[in-house]
Amino acid sequence: MARVKASPGNRAEGRRSTPLLGTALALGLLAALAVGPAWASAAMPDADPVVSVTDPVSEPGGDPETTPSEKPTPTEEPSGDPAPTDPAPETTAPPPETTPPAPETTAPEVPPAPSTTAPAPGGPPTPVPPVPPAPSAPPASPVPPVRPPAPHPEATPPNPLGVQVTTQDVTLTEAYWNAASTATTLQVTVHNTGTTAQRIRLSYTLPAGLTDAGTKGCSAAGGSAYRCGAWTAGAGVRFSALLRLRVDGTAWRQMPLAGSVQVVADAPGVPGEAADDQGFAVLFPPGPPVPGIALAADEVAFDISGTASTLALRLGNTGTVDAAGQVEVVLPAGVTIPTPPPGCVAIDETRTRCDAGLVLAGRTAELRLPVEATPQAQREAPLSGAVIGQLDPRSGPTRQVQMSFRITSAAALATPVFSPPAPTGSQGVLPGGGANDDGGMTSVQRTAVVLIVVSALLVVLALTLATTSLRRRLAAPASEPAPSPAD
Structure with missing residues (x-):
């Protein structure tokens, strides 16, 4: 019986479909093998990070003030007022608290947007800048194993006392x-x-x-x-x-x-x-009052840094005769004049004497002295110092007056915090790459998902091409047998 020979067109079509099907299947298998480790790592469930969440401590409301009362008793105290449990001094309304004004803020300058103009009719077309090609997806990297969080001591509860x-x-x-x-x-x-x-x-x-x-x-x-x-x-x-x-x-x-x-x-x-x-x-005010002499001293204030401050003194001659002036400064324990200026000499650790020179009648001599304080003295502030002024006129008795001045420090207002701060961040361990807001997925996991989707599409494409090729071969009409030479 004579064999049925396929036409040259059908044979060529069969030869073309076979390499195409093999190529598609090979690409799908290679892609699946390449992303297999990343797929497995991405699908592996991560260890749950331990997150320590602390409840915020509720701040007390505004400063309620007490109402003056002549004879307060525990049962008659209004809500929020202090009730004396033992005999205690009478309470009065506290002075209003003063807060420094908030610093002025200005809105940041916004740069103007670049102006665009439409091309004139009939003019040359505006060239469009080339669009840079999208960066290729980075290769999948293995995710390091997640270690369990190290044990840590529990946070100390805040102290409610203060x-x-x-x-x-x-x-x-x-x-x-x-x-x-x-x-x-x-x-x-x-x-x-x-x-x-x-x-x-x-x-x-x-x-x-x-x-x-x-x-x-x-x-x-x-x-x-x-x-x-x-x-x-x-x-x-x-x-x-x-x-x-x-x-x-x-x-x-x-x-x-x-x-x-x-x-x-x-x-x-x-x-x-x-x-x-x-x-x-x-x-104390300047005194005892003596005619012909005036004395003034400014307050000494130490800022939060605790650096040296300055004491300003003024010795005035209110008489009618010129006089030789002298000033003596007495400071409390812990407050000193580290380097006496010219004309001044330290008598002991707390006393410094300065020569004010000749003070003319009706004139005032001013002196400025550096002052330092130990941290303990600054915490004990406000303190007071004393200054003694003396005028020795050319004729007449020596005149002397003294006064006290105030010493303050910002460190004395810094009340220590009785409640230790609670941890504000997570105490757990995060996997490599760090977590973000995209549903908790890392960059490695997102890359693995993208490659998995691409591999699945390639496999589907390969199967589709193979199915289409088979359908074409089955639907092609059978060719008629060629006549034999004997016929």
Whole structure:
């Protein structure tokens, strides 16, 4: 029987489809083999990172102020006011807190957008810049194995205790020089900076020449120390108390004078205590009054850096005769003049004497001296210093007057934080490449997904081509047998 021979066209078509099918299948297999490790790594579930989330500590609201009361009792105190649990000084409204003005901010300048103009009709077409080719996908890199997070100690819970005390100064007027003793007050402001109600106790120490003048709820504790009762104040409560003091008429001879106030706070069920203290200065006016001489001193202020400050003094001759001037500066412990300027000499660690030269009648001599303070002295501020001015005229008696000046420091206002800061970041371990906001996928995982999709498309394309080729071969009509030479 004669064989059926295929036509040359059908044979050529069969030969073309066979290499095409093989090439497509080979490409699909190669792509699948290439992305197999990355696919497996991307599909591998990552270890769950351990994230430590801390609840934010609620800040107390605004500073509630206490209402003055003559005889406060624990049962009659309004909500938010401190209730005295022991005999304590009377409370008054605290002074308003002052905050520095916020710095001015200006909106950043926005560069103008480049102007574009349409081409004129009939003009040459505007050339379009070539579009750079898209970067090819980086090769898949193996994902490093994820290690379990190392064990770490749990964060210490914040301490709910906290207290702050601020004081005003004892400032005397010119009437002090005409009295045997002067009654005055010292205002103390207490602030519960914790997050729970606390029992706050107050005590204070007076310098020489000052005594307590009968402050209710306070009693002598030996020497120059006094101890008061306690208040129960809620979280964020801020209140003031007035301490009644008496200044002796001869106390000016011992200037500079300064005292201190201490507060201690505790709460039931909370271990430990919170404490704070601050000093106060006793400021005398220039005197005793003497005609023909004037004296003035500026306040010494140390900034938060604690660097040296400057003391400015002015010695005036208000008489009618020229006089030789001299100034002596007396500083508290921890405050010194490191390098006396020309004309000044250090008598001891706390006293420095300066020659002001000849001060003409009706003129004023000004001196400026550098001042330093130890960190401990800055924490105890405000303090006070004293200056003694003297004029020795060509004729007549020597005139002398003295006064005190204030020493402040920004470090004294920096209350220590009783609550340790809690961790703000994640304490877990992140896999290589870092997490992002794209559903938690890393760059390596995204690359693996893209390659997997491309490989799947290649395999589908190869199968489609093979199926189409087979269908064409099956649908082609059978060719008629060619006539044999014998026929």
